[in-house]
Amino acid sequence: MFLPKIREITEALRSLFTPAFTTKYPLKPYIAHDEYRGFPKYYEEECVGCGTCVQVCPTSAIEIIDDKQKGVRKLVLDYTSCSQCGQCEEKCITDKGIKLSSEYVLSVTDLKAPEVYETVEKDLAVCEACGDVIACRDHLLFVKERLGAKAYAHPNFLIETQRQFAEVKPSSIKDKIRREDLIKEVCPVCRHKTVVNDEF
Amino acid sequence: MFKTLLNKCFKKSIWVYHTNTGACNGCDIEVINALTPYYDAERFGIKLVGTPRHADALLVCGPVTRQVVPALKCLYDSVPDPKLIIAIGSCAIGGGIWYNTYNVIGGVDKVLPVDYFIPGCPPRPEAILYGIAVALGLVKKKVSPVILKEESPEKWMTF
Structure with a gap:
């Protein structure tokens, strides 16, 4: 006796009306949750320019440039070589100077593009x-x-x-x-x- | 709109060949993750192929070790022109945490001409999809990364 395949039919009907499981990512933005360790970001008011993040960085993504004539210290963070380990945030002496954001998207064709770098300038005591x-x-x-x-x-x-x-x-x-x-x-x-x- | 999108997608479906030049498998897992049903890179026509001779693009993960350089060059030669090289992960870009070790010569760009760099350790599947979508011309390139913005109240006030 022929039995209708009820289970298969109900599943087909259900999947017809449920939305797709796949994300619509590049068309709709996806925001990572707060705990996600994305690219670090400097907060200029809180950063004191001590250079702890430079010493601690395992990939040497942060570079320190001292200009003694002008009395300016530059901390240049290179996002392309950053491995998002969070050491800079952990060891920061003010605990607020550098923090990992939830930003994760970056795609460049040139490694010297301006969006790759983030710079903080601080006055030096000479x-x-x-x-x-x-x-x-x-x-x-x-x-x-x-x-x-x-x-x-x-x-x-x-x-x-x-x-x-x-x-x-x-x-x-x-x-x-x-x-x-x-x-x-x-x-x-x-x-x-x-x-x-x-x-x- | 859907049609134009489809036309754009399938004008050239990119077939990719995935290589590991000494990575820790983190980026490899994320690349495979981007091909799973949830992220589904195949909706853009991206397909993983088993041989470089069928591929249009080369996904390279990991820092380039000294041993792998001749193999990588051989691989590059066997991909037919025009080809796209995409370096995935911070190791493939500048060596990552192995930037100054004796057996790593640095990033992929020291051996091959790289077209796209996708930083991250490892990059999220979204970041990989975004990089490939930029390469395909699906999305306009943003200067700043994704930032959460509140909708302006004026939008609701006007009738």
């Missing part, structure tokens, strides 16, 4: 004696805040705090810095040299 890099100004202020009242023991923090309220001009460079020059923005090496070598 040694008045030798012209070497001390740290970023935001970094010094961040450390000052962490130290609290103890920070006023160190001239660099003091000068950096002054600079917030009034313009502090760099002093004229001498051949040799003396003990009286210690209340100036001086790098640790020069400070040590002065303390050890300078005679009264």
Whole structure:
């Protein structure tokens, strides 16, 4: 006796009216959920420019460029070599300077295209004696805040705090810095040299 | 609109050949994932083929190790012209975490002329689909990645 294939017919009817399982992705955007580890992104107000992310990055996707003449530090993040491991976010000293976003889509034909790079620029504090890099100004202020009242023991923090309220001009460079020059923005090496070598 | 889309899709159905030049299998899994029914790359006419001689495009995953260079060159020669080389994953682009190891010479672009780079570790299947859709001309290229935007309230206010 011929039996109608009820199970197959109901399945066919059901699949006729249910929407397709396949995504309509390139036509409709897909937004990854918040926990997805996408490409990292700098937050310029929170970043202090310490360069921890550069040291920690396993693929060396972040490059640090110091311009001592202009007093500008650049952190250049290359998305193409980033492996989205999240070390930069984890080790960031402010915990907010760099964060992994949920963005994941990038397709380029040229590796030097501008959308591949993200850059943060920070002002540098430069040694008045030798012209070497001390740290970023935001970094010094961040450390000052962490130290609290103890920070006023160190001239660099003091000068950096002054600079917030009034313009502090760099002093004229001498051949040799003396003990009286210690209340100036001086790098640790020069400070040590002065303390050890300078005679009264 | 549907017809024009179909015409665009099937003007040239890209057949791809998938190679691994020393990857950790992460990108390979994502490439295969893009061919599964959920993402279904075959709706764009993309098909995985078993030999490079049938292929139009070469998907390369992984950093290029020293041993694989002659094989990769041989593979490149056996793909008929015109051909498309797509580097998938951050390893295939610049070496990834093996950028300075002794046995890796770097990204694919040091050996072959690469047409499209899809970064990510591994890239999501959506990112791979997007890269291939850009290559096919289905989607216009965005400068910035996908960002969630709220619809403007003016749209609702006007009658």
